[in-house]
Amino acid sequence: MPLDIEPDPQTLGGPSKGLRQSTLLSRDERLAGRPNLCSDCGLCDTWLKPDMARACVFVRNRAEAIEQRLFGRNRRDGDELRFGVxxxxxxxxxxxxxAGAQWSGMVTSLAARLLERGEVEAVITAGTMPGTRFAPRPMLARTPAEVLASAGNKPCLSPSLGLLGAVRDAGVRRLAVIGTGCQVHMLRAAEDKLGLERLDVIGIPCSDNVTYPDLTYFLEQVSRSPQTIVHYEFMQDYSLHMHHEDGSTERLNYIDFPMDKLEGIFPSACLSCFDYANTLADITIGYMGARLGWQWVLVRTDRGAKLLDLLREDLETTTLDSAGDRTRGVPRYIQMLAKPPGKPPKPVRRFIAWLQRNRGPRGLEFARAIIEMKMLRNLHHVRSHFRRFEPRIVPQYVYRTLAAYDDAHREAFGEGLQPPAGGQRAERQ
Ligand SMILES: Cc1cc2nc3c(=O)[nH]c(=O)nc-3n(C[C@H](O)[C@H](O)[C@H](O)COP(=O)(O)OP(=O)(O)OC[C@H]3O[C@@H](n4cnc5c(N)ncnc54)[C@H](O)[C@@H]3O)c2cc1C
Ligand code: SF4
Ligand code: SF4
Incomplete structure (x- = not known):
């Protein structure tokens, strides 16, 4: 049986208070005493709460110090700036x-293999809260079947690190964790306190996560039948694909999203997050740098290379490709951030969707474009709402990545893309 935490779906992070507010849900007592920004990763539900100031990415982003410890270096210029080492x-x-996987199931298959071979004793993963389709239920899986049953995205904030207490109580010394970028930052920052012999970190890319009630609201805004959605994903073809119980697929182009109704659903923490590609994991397994139907895999550490080898005989592999030129579209995105345009008429939207699909960035260039746009949007969010936090929570690689857009940013916002004076200095981890 999995050991698990059973948060009430209504208080699973709770509804966000909107873009201009600083906490997720001040009414939720679980969140009392947490910093203004919090993605409810679960660490503060454990004995590690006193270490929050040292571990939390929203108190101080320590990614670059952790990179030094993990990889012996920071990111090189080029793709590592966006995708991590x-x-x-x-x-x-x-x-x-x-069956039931988000893509082909590489993540849960890998974790199941680790358990099968006895390499780890337990896996922290996110199952589904009974009675819901998409609310996460953090689980400490002890068997391959348990971890395979947790396949599929629960696209909401999941307090998965809350299980670290159960890990300690059960005497687990060899652990695998499946998590999002913020969870992996906190885990790495607190790794020395866990008393583990071995830790395998399988990362999934993550962006624009929401609380469960806000997810329900989002699906109501974008789907003709929100109750019957069994699987959905933001695809590389610039549209949201929603699969329904009856086998039908509904598609909505990004350009057709009702943005006026979606304002405020993303928590401020996720809008202040700069680790889309989960860069502190041993291996990251996502999709968006690969062509439709394939998964995008980044092996980061020697341990990550061994993890990929464990799965190799069950995989088909291919090379990644890249097409289009993001450097034409990103400056236009900066102008739109500064002066959001109204929604164009339907025929114009249809034409833009066609252009995006057929002429826009594809493959790795799509991943570069999306990561740069999220960095720009989130930097803008931090500067607009939490400016005094910028030196602490925006890592240096963000400014290095965005340097090419300095002029475009200055023209649109009246200020460039340099770090603030007194910004982050390298810290030892
Ligand atoms: C909110 C969210 C946003 C994402 N955004 C992107 C993106 O923009 N680009 C991209 O390339 N990939 C993104 N991913 C990852 C991607 O959708 C797949 O999860 C990943 O590619 C693994 O697919 P799979 O078939 O191998 O996984 P599966 O074998 O189906 O396993 C999925 C694993 O993810 C875990 N999981 C599910 N929900 C959560 C959660 N809320 N928190 C922590 N763990 C969870 C499950 O426990 C399971 O272990 C996102 C995932 C989430 C949860
Ligand atoms: S994000 Fe995690 S570590 Fe940071 S305050 Fe919230 S629960 Fe604590
Ligand atoms: S978007 Fe960032 S902060 Fe939000 S859940 Fe994902 S990794 Fe964490």
Missing amino acids: FQQMLAARMQQPV
Whole structure:
């Protein structure tokens, strides 16, 4: 049986208070005493709460110090600035996809293999809260079947690190954790306190996460039948694909999203997050740098290389490709951030969607474009709402990545993309 935390779906982070507010849900007592920004990663539900100021990415982003410890260096110029330090990058998928998986099920298959081979004793993963389709239920899986049953995205904030207490109580010394970028930052920052012999970190890319009630609201705004959605994903073809119980697929182009109704659903923490690609994991397994139907894999550490080897015989692999030119679109995005345009008429939207799909960035260039745009949007959010936090929570690689857009940013916002005076200095981890 999995050990698990059973948060009430209504208080699973709770509804956000909107873009201009600083906490997720001050009414939720679990969040009392937490910093203004919090993604409810679960660390503060454990004995590690006193270490929050040292571990929390929203108190101080320590990614660059952790990189030094993990990789012996920081990111090199080029793709590592956006994707993080990596040894290998490839497109892959399971030859036999896992039932209920988000893509082909590489993540849960890998964790199940670790348990099967006895390499780890337990895996922290996110199952589904009974009675819901998408609310996460953090689980400490002890068998391959338990971890495979947790396949599929629960696209909401999940307090998964809350299980670290159960890990300690159960005497687990060899652990695998499946988590988002913020969870992995806190885990790495607190790693020395966990008393583990071995820790395997399987990261999933993550952006624009929401609380469960806000997810329900989001699906109501974008779907003709929100109750029957069994799986959805933001695809590389610039549209949201929603699969329904009856086997039908509904698609909504990004350009057709009702943005006026979506203002305020993303928590401020997720809008102040700069680790889309989960860069402190041993291996990151996502999709968006690969062509449709394939998964995007970044092997970061020697341990990550061994993890990929464990799965190799079950994988098809291929190379990644890249097409289009983001450097034309990103400056236009900066102008739109500064002066949001109204929604264009339907025929114009249809034409823009066609252009995006057929002429826009594809493959790795799509991933570069999306990561740069999220960095720009989130830097703008921090500067607009939490400016005094900027020196602490925006890592230096953000400014290095965005340097090419300094002029465009200055023209649109009247200020450039340099770090503030007295910004982050390298810290030892
Ligand atoms: C909120 C969210 C946003 C994402 N955004 C992107 C993106 O923009 N680009 C991209 O390339 N990939 C993104 N991903 C990851 C991607 O959708 C897949 O999860 C990943 O590619 C693994 O697919 P799979 O078939 O191998 O996973 P599966 O084998 O289906 O396993 C999925 C694993 O993810 C875990 N999980 C599910 N929900 C959560 C959660 N809320 N918190 C922590 N763990 C969870 C499950 O426990 C399970 O272990 C996102 C995932 C989430 C949860
Ligand atoms: S994000 Fe995690 S570590 Fe930071 S305050 Fe919230 S629960 Fe604590
Ligand atoms: S968007 Fe960032 S802060 Fe929000 S859940 Fe994902 S990794 Fe964490």
